[in-house]
Each structure stands twice: as C-alpha cells, then as structure tokens.
Amino acid sequence: MTITLDNPTITPEFVETPEITLTSLAAAKVRSILTERSLPNHGLRVFVSGGGCSGMQYGMAIEGQPREFDAVVETDGVKLYVDPTSMNFLLGATIDYVDNLMGGGFHIENPSAVSTCGCGHSFRTSGSPQQASGGGCSH
Numbered sequence: 001m002t003i004t005l006d007n008p009t010i011t012p013e014f015v016e017t018p019e020i021t022l023t024s025l026a027a028a029k030v031r032s033i034l035t036e037r038s039l040p041n042h043g044l045r046v047f048v049s050g051g052g053c054s055g056m057q058y059g060m061a062i063e064g065q066p067r068e069f070d071a072v073v074e075t076d077g078v079k080l081y082v083d084p085t086s087m088n089f090l091l092g093a094t095i096d097y098v099d100n101l102m103g104g105g106f107h108i109e110n111p112s113a114v115s116t117c118g119c120g121h122s123f124r125t126s127g128s129p130q131q132a133s134g135g136g137c138s139h
Contacts, residue, residue: 019071
C-alpha cells in the first residue's frame with residue numbers, strides 16, 4: 001500500500017507572543033524604584049492570588065532572585081519573576097505604569113480577565129466562579 005501526499009511538508013503556523021509584556025514606562029518606573037532603594041540586582045515579582053472583589057488579585061513585590069520554576073522575563077534591563085501558577089493567569093498580559101492627576105500606579109491589561117473590579121487590582125477569568133456582589137471594592 002502506498003500513500004501519496006500532494007504536500008508532504010505540513011508546517012503549522014505559530015504566532016509567538018511574549019509571555020508578559022512590560023512597557024518601557026513601567027520598566028523605567030521599576031528601575032527608578034530599584035535605584036531609590038539601592039537594589040540594583042533585584043527584580044519585580046508579579047503574582048496572582050485568590051481574593052479581591054472579583055475572585056483573583058494581582059500582587060507585586062521586589063525580590064533579589066527568582067525562585068525555582070519561575071519564569072524570568074527581562075525587558076529594558078528589568079527582570080520580572082513569575083511563578084508557574086500565576087503565569088497561567090497572566091499569559092499575554094501587559095504591565096504598564098500610569099501616572100495621572102488621581103495618582104500613579106502599575107496597571108495590568110490581562111487578556112485572560114473576563115471581568116475586573118473598578119480598582120483594577122482584581123479580576124475574574126472565564127473558568128473562575130462569579131463572586132457575589134458585595135458592594136464596594138476591598139481588593
């Protein structure tokens with residue numbers, strides 16, 4: 001039995017996207033914080049934990065080195081450390097720094113979030129249960 005293929009080479013199309021994107025403004029702010037605190041070799045841990053008004057919440061911390069199994073994403077000399085569980089929720093996210101009259105802060109644009117709280121610190125994904133409406137934001 002002989003099988004003949006018209007096109008023996010099948011090449012799937014892959015679109016490569018960064019795991020997490022840190023904007024240049026956010027990278028500059030992280031560098032500024034690290035310089036102010038005299039922590040030149042540290043990085044920014046970005047994580048997701050349960051809680052917040054929408055079920056999941058973002059967190060950030062400055063750390064000296066990655067932990068075992070962390071993904072390390074480097075942008076403009078700034079290292080982001082992300083644990084594997086958090087990476088599942090942050091895949092494709094963009095971290096920016098916004099400074100306006102109401103104050104400044106880091107903002108995460110997350111394609112996995114199907115809803116977010118008005119505070120911007122908590123979110124819900126399509127697979128997470130919907131939280132009962134409790135009124136105000138308590139992230």
